Amino acid sequence: MVRILLFITLIAVGASGYLAYNDINGKIDNLTNERDSAQQSSNEFEEKMNDAVAAQSKAESEAETAVAELEQAKVTNIKLGQQLTVQRNRAETATANFNQATAELVESRQTSERWRQFEMEYGTRDSIKANLATIASVKNERDNFITENSILLSRIEQLSVELSRYTGTSVKVNLPSDLAGKVTAVDSQYDFVVLNVGEDQGVREHGELLVGRSDKLIGRLRVLSVEKNRSIANIMPDYKQSEIQTGDSVYSERN
Incomplete structure (x- = not known):
């Protein structure tokens, strides 16, 4: 009986151990599967x-490459812009030079045509030079003649004045038409005046001058003596209409 119970107990213990083993083994398998799944995950x-x-x-x-390419593109764009500006400036300069050359060509052609017409009317350059030389020579002779004639006339006038002093005759002395001056002093007692014009301005002895004040004629003078830049003149009583003043x-x- 005891043996039977012991056997039953052993069987029970064995069964329990087998069941426990199976349960643990299943859990181990589950844990292993979970571990493997976690490892895979x-x-x-x-x-x-x-x-x-x-x-x-x-x-x-790629971003760094893109940034570098963008910077390079910017640099390239700036260079292209600068090159474009240079090319545009060159084009504008070339256009301006072309327009200027065209205008100069047109002007040259017009000048050539005007000169051709001028030569047809007045002759060639050589003939014009020859004519100008002839004209210059004639003008020089004329100027010399005028100078000599003026000297002779002046001498004749001086001789006439000198002669009038001895004959008592009146001599007409011509004065420059643009001669003008002022009275700088008046001697009422002896009826003579001092003027601020003289030989350098064309005053001559025995020449006659008019005296005016405010566009009114008040007298007439006859020159007595002449210096470089001043002269003395008598007041002609027959023409005196008012007292002459400085x-x-x-x-x-x-004039």
Whole structure:
């Protein structure tokens, strides 16, 4: 009886141990499967992380490359802009030079045509030079003649004045038509005045001057003596219409 119970107990213990073993073994299998699944998930996550890091690195590298290409594109664009400006300036300069050359060509042709017409009317350059030389020679002779004639007339006038002193006759002495001056002093007692014009201005002895004040004729003078820049004249009583004063204007009869 005891043996039977002991056997039953052993069987029960064995059955319990077998069941416990099976249960533990199942749990171990489950844990192993879970571990394997977690390891696989971890490997997959790590692989995805590696892929993500690689993708990020690639993206960063591509971004850096894109930035570098953008900077290079900017530099290239600036250079192209500068080259375009240079080319535009060259084109504008060339156009301006062409327009100027065209205008000069047109002007040259017009000048050539005018000169051709001028030569047809007046002769060639050589003939014109010859004519100008002849004209210059004739003009020089004329000027010399005028100078000599003026000297002779002046001498004749002086001789006439000298002669009139001895004969008592009146001599007409011509004065420059633009002669003009002022009375600088008056001697009422002896009826003579001092003028601020003389030989350099064309005053001659025995020449006659008119005296005016405010566009009114007030007298007439006859020159007695002449110096370089002043002269002395008598007041002609027959023509005296008012008392002559310092500051009155004097001028030649033909002025």
